[in-house]
Amino acid sequence: MLNPLRIALERRDRLTAEEVLVVERLVSKPVPVAEGADMVREGESPLHSTVMISGFSARYTTFSDGKRQISAVHVPGDFVDLHSLLLRPMDHSVVALTDCSVVEVPHTLLREISERHPHLTRLLWTLTVIDAAIFRQWLIASGHLPAVGQIAHFFCELWTRLSLVGLTEGRSYDLPIAQADLGDAMGLSAVHVNRCMMALRRNGLLEWRGGRVRILDWDGLRTSAAFDGQYLNLEQRPR
Amino acid sequence: MLNPLRIALERRDRLTAEEVLVVERLVSKPVPVAEGADMVREGESPLHSTVMISGFSARYTTFSDGKRQISAVHVPGDFVDLHSLLLRPMDHSVVALTDCSVVEVPHTLLREISERHPHLTRLLWTLTVIDAAIFRQWLIASGHLPAVGQIAHFFCELWTRLSLVGLTEGRSYDLPIAQADLGDAMGLSAVHVNRCMMALRRNGLLEWRGGRVRILDWDGLRTSAAFDGQYLNLEQRPR
DNA sequence: CGGCTCTTTGACCTTGCTCAATTCGCGTGG
DNA sequence: CCACGCGAATTGAGCAAGGTCAAAGAGCCG
Numbered sequence: 001m002l003n004p005l006r007i008a009l010e011r012r013d014r015l016t017a018e019e020v021l022v023v024e025r026l027v028s029k030p031v032p033v034a035e036g037a038d039m040v041r042e043g044e045s046p047l048h049s050t051v052m053i054s055g056f057s058a059r060y061t062t063f064s065d066g067k068r069q070i071s072a073v074h075v076p077g078d079f080v081d082l083h084s085l086l087l088r089p090m091d092h093s094v095v096a097l098t099d100c101s102v103v104e105v106p107h108t109l110l111r112e113i114s115e116r117h118p119h120l121t122r123l124l125w126t127l128t129v130i131d132a133a134i135f136r137q138w139l140i141a142s143g144h145l146p147a148v149g150q151i152a153h154f155f156c157e158l159w160t161r162l163s164l165v166g167l168t169e170g171r172s173y174d175l176p177i178a179q180a181d182l183g184d185a186m187g188l189s190a191v192h193v194n195r196c197m198m199a200l201r202r203n204g205l206l207e208w209r210g211g212r213v214r215i216l217d218w219d220g221l222r223t224s225a226a227f228d229g230q231y232l233n234l235e236q237r238p239r
Numbered sequence: 240m241l242n243p244l245r246i247a248l249e250r251r252d253r254l255t256a257e258e259v260l261v262v263e264r265l266v267s268k269p270v271p272v273a274e275g276a277d278m279v280r281e282g283e284s285p286l287h288s289t290v291m292i293s294g295f296s297a298r299y300t301t302f303s304d305g306k307r308q309i310s311a312v313h314v315p316g317d318f319v320d321l322h323s324l325l326l327r328p329m330d331h332s333v334v335a336l337t338d339c340s341v342v343e344v345p346h347t348l349l350r351e352i353s354e355r356h357p358h359l360t361r362l363l364w365t366l367t368v369i370d371a372a373i374f375r376q377w378l379i380a381s382g383h384l385p386a387v388g389q390i391a392h393f394f395c396e397l398w399t400r401l402s403l404v405g406l407t408e409g410r411s412y413d414l415p416i417a418q419a420d421l422g423d424a425m426g427l428s429a430v431h432v433n434r435c436m437m438a439l440r441r442n443g444l445l446e447w448r449g450g451r452v453r454i455l456d457w458d459g460l461r462t463s464a465a466f467d468g469q470y471l472n473l474e475q476r477p478r
Numbered sequence: 479c480g481g482c483t484c485t486t487t488g489a490c491c492t493t494g495c496t497c498a499a500t501t502c503g504c505g506t507g508g
Numbered sequence: 509c510c511a512c513g514c515g516a517a518t519t520g521a522g523c524a525a526g527g528t529c530a531a532a533g534a535g536c537c538g
Contacts, residue, residue: 061379063465069382071375083368086361086478091372091470114361118354122325125364129322132367133330135374136310140300142381143308143426147494178516187382192494194517210503226302231330239325386526417484431526433486449535 003027004077004165005051005103009123011164012130013239019120026109027051030101038093039102040081045088048104050080055100056177058185061092070185072134073097073158077165082128085110097177119239126239133231142187145225148196150186152225155206155213160229171218176211242266243316243404244290244342248362250403251369252478258359265348266290269340277332278341279320284327287343289319294339295416297424300331309424311373312336312397316404321367324349336416361478372470381426384464387435389425391464394445394452399468410457415450 006023009015015023030053033039039050039057052074059072059080071092074080080094085107114121134157141153162173179197180190188196200206205221207214215221222228245262248254254262269292272278278289278296291313298311298319310331313319319333324346353360373396380392401412418436419429427435439445444460446453454460461467 059375063383067383069379071378083371086365086368087372087470087472088476089469092375115357118357118360121357121360121364122353125360125367126325128364128371129325129367132322132371132374133326135371135378136298136331139310139374139378139381140308142378144302144306180516189495190516191496191518194519195494198518230328233326237327419484428527429484430486430528433484434526437486 004053005079007165008077008127009120011234011236012126013119013123013236015120015123019117022113022117022120026105027053027103030054030103033057033096033100033102035096035099038095039100040084040090040094042091042093043089046081046084046090046107048106049082049084049110050094051103051105052076052078052080053101053103056097056175057094057100057102058097058181059092059094060184068184069187070181071138072131073154073185075158075161075165076167078161079124079127082110082124083131097181122239126233130231130233133233137231141225147186147188147192148199149225150188151182151193151196152200152205152221153227154182154186155208155215156222156225156227157229157232159213159215160232160234164232164234171215173213174211175208175213243292244318246404247316247366250473250475251365252358252362252475254359254362258356261352261356261359265344266292266342269293269342272296272335272339272341274335274338277334278339279323279329279333281330281332282328285320285323285329285346287345288321288323288349289333290342290344291315291317291319292340292342295336295414296333296339296341297336297420298331298333299423307423308426309420310377311370312393312424314397314400314404315406318363318366321349321363322370336420358478365472365478369470369472372472376470380464386425386427386431387438388464389427390421390432390435391439391444391460392466393421393425394447394454395461395464395466396468396471398452398454399471399473403471403473410454412452413450414447414452 003024005027006020009023040046054076057074057080058070060068060070062068081090084090141150145153158175159168159171159173162168167173179193183190183193197208205217205224207216242263244266245259248262279285293315296313296319297309299307299309301307320329323329380389384392397414398407398410398412401407406412418432422429422432425432436447444456444463446455
């Protein structure tokens, strides 16, 4: 399988042959991370940034009352903590929502790129600002959409991000996580997530059983979520 | 008054004499923007990025139902759309919440910096990832805190960000915007914001009248918001 | 004084939460 | 092949935070 980081970058801009070499060198042998294990922990100052190769992970914060808030979900090709190159210490943890494999890219290498490869640096920078755009959309959704809409938005976004790295088949994709995880991400209770999922199913928009998502009515789903994938910047252009 | 962008950068890392020169050249003569005017508009692809010199502005999206969701509030020293160097078109607008003055920095200049000044580039990059960290905190607050806590968090964050550029006096600062604006930012109705403000006042945590915020009990406010300013990365260190 | 915008208040309604009990899916050991 | 165990999905009932609508004060400027 093609290096998903390279796919993510090339989807945003053309890479020179030299840049391809550099990117391929970044992504060395994958390391497995078991479901439920933290790959980065709040308060640490990692010396590398982590790229997802397979599986799903999530950034989260835990509170004194034991609740967990997920602020981002990561799919293959995502840097889960590229910002740790610049910000220290981590203000949140990252957990493997499923069994994952990841590659750890030393900060020394990334810093070297930032010294020697301005264009590639801008592309890495672009990945972080796309991350920010996703946060913004979640924020907007959480402020203005009812729960069903928020959830619909999540499924639309995830389909789009997964299709980028070839992990969709038609309008379906695997998402082997629990409804409660989704609740932690949307700031909703597990019970309410369940009720929303039933509503989506009842309205023929979406099914999610056995860890598999099937979008039955893309336009309906998109509309109910006011989803427009433009913020993901999937166009290849000079950056 | 000292160039607030320079303050923001030097607060994160030491600048060389040459970098100071470059930064000072970036910030040329300020342009006024009247309250209520858009300084950047959704759908556009600006050829410059905008730095706040004075006043408050906000990134927002408007919906078909006429509601407005604010996803960020900007203070002097903030780049309101540094990411527009890399992402196009804008997926949101930016409005002046008060009369503002801003400086427009041509993308050509920024791109030149990214080619020639790796360290300065990393610092600009840092500003955008701090932006993202702020989004993350808002997301976390909105998912897990009740309305009063969210609002308290906002006032704590704003105090911290304003003190960075010298716009606080003790625990007070000017914030001449309407409660409804705050509601748009927190995803709350204006009525509910009002009730929360009264609760904060009643509990002796905070006053906000005549456009002036007075934090009466910083520790109490901080606690009710679970606020920890670390995510703003106000330490000067090599980046 | 008049007009405007912003804040405050009251009454009532809706969304989503909590707690607690079932039920389902599925892998495991007998 | 079947009973058992366990996590996850469902369901029900009652509650609470926050929304809506509408009206009444306050503050400020001309």
